Amino acid sequence: MIMTIFILIISAVIAFAFIPKLKKNKETKTIVIFSIFLLIGAALNIAVSLRIKIPSPLDLITFIFSPIKDLIVSLTK
Amino acid sequence: MEKEIISSRQFMIITLLFSIGTAILILPASVTIEAKQDAWIASIIGVVLSFPVIKLFIAFGNRTPTLTFVEANEKILGRFFGKFTSIGFIIIALLSAGELLYFIGIFMKTEIMPETPTLAFAFLFSIIIIYAAFLGIEVFARSAEVLFPIFILIFIFFIVCISPSVHMENLQPIMETPKKSIFFSMIRFISLFSFPLAMLLTIFPSAVNVQKSAQKGFYIGTILGGFVLVTIITLCILVLGPANTASRTFPSYSLAQRISIGNFLQRIEVIMATMWIITIYIRTFMYFYAAVIGIGQLFKIKNHRPLIFPLGMIILGLSQIVHPNIIHSDIYNRDTWPIFSFVFMILLPLILLIVAKIRKINGNQGTNTKSNCSAQNESGSNNGNSTQGVGSNNNDNSSQSNSSSAGGNSTQNESNSNNDNSTQSNSTSAGGNTTQNESNSNDVNCTQNESSNAGGNTTQNESNSNDVNSTQRDSSSHSENPSPSKSDNSSSNTTQNDSDTGNTPNSDKNKDSPES
Numbered sequence: 386m387i388m389t390i391f392i393l394i395i396s397a398v399i400a401f402a403f404i405p406k407l408k409k410n411k412e413t414k415t416i417v418i419f420s421i422f423l424l425i426g427a428a429l430n431i432a433v434s435l436r437i438k439i440p441s442p443l444d445l446i447t448f449i450f451s452p453i454k455d456l457i458v459s460l461t462k
Numbered sequence: 463m464e465k466e467i468i469s470s471r472q473f474m475i476i477t478l479l480f481s482i483g484t485a486i487l488i489l490p491a492s493v494t495i496e497a498k499q500d501a502w503i504a505s506i507i508g509v510v511l512s513f514p515v516i517k518l519f520i521a522f523g524n525r526t527p528t529l530t531f532v533e534a535n536e537k538i539l540g541r542f543f544g545k546f547t548s549i550g551f552i553i554i555a556l557l558s559a560g561e562l563l564y565f566i567g568i569f570m571k572t573e574i575m576p577e578t579p580t581l582a583f584a585f586l587f588s589i590i591i592i593y594a595a596f597l598g599i600e601v602f603a604r605s606a607e608v609l610f611p612i613f614i615l616i617f618i619f620f621i622v623c624i625s626p627s628v629h630m631e632n633l634q635p636i637m638e639t640p641k642k643s644i645f646f647s648m649i650r651f652i653s654l655f656s657f658p659l660a661m662l663l664t665i666f667p668s669a670v671n672v673q674k675s676a677q678k679g680f681y682i683g684t685i686l687g688g689f690v691l692v693t694i695i696t697l698c699i700l701v702l703g704p705a706n707t708a709s710r711t712f713p714s715y716s717l718a719q720r721i722s723i724g725n726f727l728q729r730i731e732v733i734m735a736t737m738w739i740i741t742i743y744i745r746t747f748m749y750f751y752a753a754v755i756g757i758g759q760l761f762k763i764k765n766h767r768p769l770i771f772p773l774g775m776i777i778l779g780l781s782q783i784v785h786p787n788i789i790h791s792d793i794y795n796r797d798t799w800p801i802f803s804f805v806f807m808i809l810l811p812l813i814l815l816i817v818a819k820i821r822k823i824n825g826n827q828g829t830n831t832k833s834n835c836s837a838q839n840e841s842g843s844n845n846g847n848s849t850q851g852v853g854s855n856n857n858d859n860s861s862q863s864n865s866s867s868a869g870g871n872s873t874q875n876e877s878n879s880n881n882d883n884s885t886q887s888n889s890t891s892a893g894g895n896t897t898q899n900e901s902n903s904n905d906v907n908c909t910q911n912e913s914s915n916a917g918g919n920t921t922q923n924e925s926n927s928n929d930v931n932s933t934q935r936d937s938s939s940h941s942e943n944p945s946p947s948k949s950d951n952s953s954s955n956t957t958q959n960d961s962d963t964g965n966t967p968n969s970d971k972n973k974d975s976p977e978s
Contacts, residue, residue: 396775403768418761419768426775433581433782442557443784447798450805454797461642 388434396427468669470676472603475610476744477662477683482690483745484565485654486738489691490698490713492654492796497647498704499632500639502696504647509688511648512656515808516684519659520677522811523667525818531663532756535810538818545760547810552756554806555661556773559749560780561791563587566742567781568788573715574732584781587746592774594747595754596767599665602747609740616737617690621697623721623730628700653800655691656684658745660807664752711788714738750777 400423407416432439468476493501526534531551536544566587567580594602662680670676698707698717707713718731754773758766785791818824 399771399775403771407768412764414761415763415765415768418757418763419772422757422769422772422776426772426779429779429783430775433779439783441784441786441790442780443561443790443794443798446557446802447794450798450801453801457801461645 389431392427392430392434396423399423466599466669467671468600468603468665470670470672470679472607473662473666473670473676474679474683475606476603476665476748477659477680478687478690479606479610479613479741479744480662480748481655481659481684481687482738482741483654483658484562484738484742485651485691486694486714486741487565487569487712488795489651489654490695490707490717491710492650492792493647493695494699494704494708494713495647495796496639496643496650498639498643498708499634499699500637500644501647501699501704501707502633502692503637504644505651505688505692505695507644508648508651508655509685509692511652512659512684512688513681515652515656516659516680518808518811518815519663519666520680522815522818523663524673525815525823527667527673530665530668530755530759531660531752531811532759534663534814538814538821538823547806547814548756548760550806551810552753552760554802555749555753555756556777557780557784558658559591559746559753560777561784562742562746562749563591563777563781564784564791566739566746568785568791569712569715569735569738572788573712574735581778581782584778587743588774588778588781590743591747591750591777592770595751595770595774599669599751602751606744609744613737613740616734620718620721620734620737621693623723623727624697624701624717626723627720628697629703630700632700632703649800650796651691653803654795655688657800657803657807658749659684660811661748661752663811664748664755750774753777 400420403419404416407419429439489505490501493504497504522534526537529537532548535548535551538544539547563584564580567583570583571578571580594605659680666676666680667673694714694717698713701717701720702710702713706716710716715731715735718734719729721730721734722728750773754766754769757763757769757773763769785794
């Protein structure tokens with residue numbers, strides 16, 4: 386729980402450090418993308434700190450590429 | 463976004479340390495599992511076979527000398543498909559950055575501090591990475607330059623100290639393992655050693671000041687990196703034996719534990735660990751930087767710096783979830799990673815190269831690179847930044863450059879073989895983007911790098927011809943330039959651009975540069 390608050394504070398600090406400057410330069414697109422990535426990052430880290438079981442993204446990649454791997458292995462046999 | 467330039471020597475050092483990367487830690491085990499005592503043969507073949515890979519990267523880099531990999535994707539494949547392939551490239555960079563943070567964490571946890579959670583190491587390491595990314599590639603290149611002698615010293619010390627405990631009989635019998643397992647070991651070696659060099663395409667053509675010696679540096683860095691890896695693998699087999707090497711998680715660390723000189727100099731493995739902490743730092747940074755720059759250019763963001771902190775948080779989170787345990791990472795690195803990296807790091811540049819050939823997006827039509835040209839570039843490579851390099855190139859022949867800039871483009875291109883660098887650079891900057899691509903690869907980039915600083919096509923020309931007069935003048939001072947050659951160049955500019963496919967990137971940069 387403490388970790389969650391800590392991560393939220395860090396995210397808020399990062400947001401306050403960058404968004405006013407970007408707003409002054411009228412870079413709305415940058416603010417949107419920045420916020421999206423910050424949200425993803427904060428959510429990911431909170432989930433990790435709460436020990437929620439997240440499936441590894443590499444499992445998806447392994448799932449995509451395993452047919453090719455099986456094909457190559459069967460060809461070399 | 464301001465343009466950041468590194469010298470070709472710095473690029474060579476980055477290539478060397480990057481190609482060693484995590485491979486120094488995990489590669490001896492995964493290569494030795496199948497090839498056993500012949501793993502060193504497999505790795506030598508792997509080093510040799512990585513030359514075509516680098517040739518591919520260099521050929522690709524010459525096609526689009528000013529663009530980074532993601533920009534080149536969009537230019538060659540078009541908006542829609544280019545975005546898709548760019549996203550794939552960014553995903554592989556981001557996941558690998560997270561994976562390397564996982565590796566540094568799991569290495570410290572298993573070998574040095576077993577009670578500490580991996581998150582602590584990953585957090586500390588990611589702070590370094592974020593800080594380095596925030597300071598930019600130039601500062602990072604200098605840090606690599608500082609770390610390089612330390613790495614070499616420790617490496618030599620390592621070899622000298624371990625050599626008394628070498629047992630030659632561990633290598634025998636030579637060439638006994640079947641060809642197939644050597645082939646698989648070679649694939650594993652090359653997938654961790656030379657495929658990831660595609661990440662350097664983020665900085666290779668566009669951010670290096672002198673192209674010719676940077677290409678040489680690409681080869682030399684890879685050869686030296688391969689030499690380090692082959693040495694480590696061979697020493698692992700010689701000292702630990704093939705079976706022992708294959709069963710270890712981090713064989714090079716247990717190799718360092720074996721160092722014992724006169725029962726006095728012992729347990730210095732943590733000092734040896736500095737070696738791979740340096741290389742992993744370089745590699746993690748490059749992956750992370752490629753991801754940051756890639757995302758910035760994918761969404762056409764002018765300044766990529768705001769993205770660094772959110773992405774740093776993402777890779778920190780990724781480092782905790784990519785691999786639940788070390789076996790998962792072993793299987794991933796053995797089975798999935800070679801194919802995954804092949805698709806996005808070899809197949810993608812290959813496809814781009816072929817499409818660029820069909821669409822005639824060409825970086826170097828004037829292939830008559832002269833000997834004196836390259837020699838001058840050597841001298842330019844010692845300088846820190848591009849403006850100095852250009853200045854040193856242009857010093858020699860002031861009269862030629864002036865006359866040729868007045869003469870127009872077509873004559874310039876023909877006179878490439880006779881005249882020197884300064885004429886080339888003038889012709890390139892005269893025609894805008896595409897003419898830059900048509901002339902020689904070396905000087906093109908110097909001038910192009912300047913062009914992005916300068917902010918306009920026509921003004922650049924005078925900057926080059928003026929550099930002739932004053933040796934190391936900064937390119938930003940364009941206002942002093944004489945006007946007559948300006949009109950000449952602009953008139954020739956329009957005729958050239960008719961036949962072009964598109965000079966959008968240059969105009970983009972021209973738009974960007976006043977704001978930065």
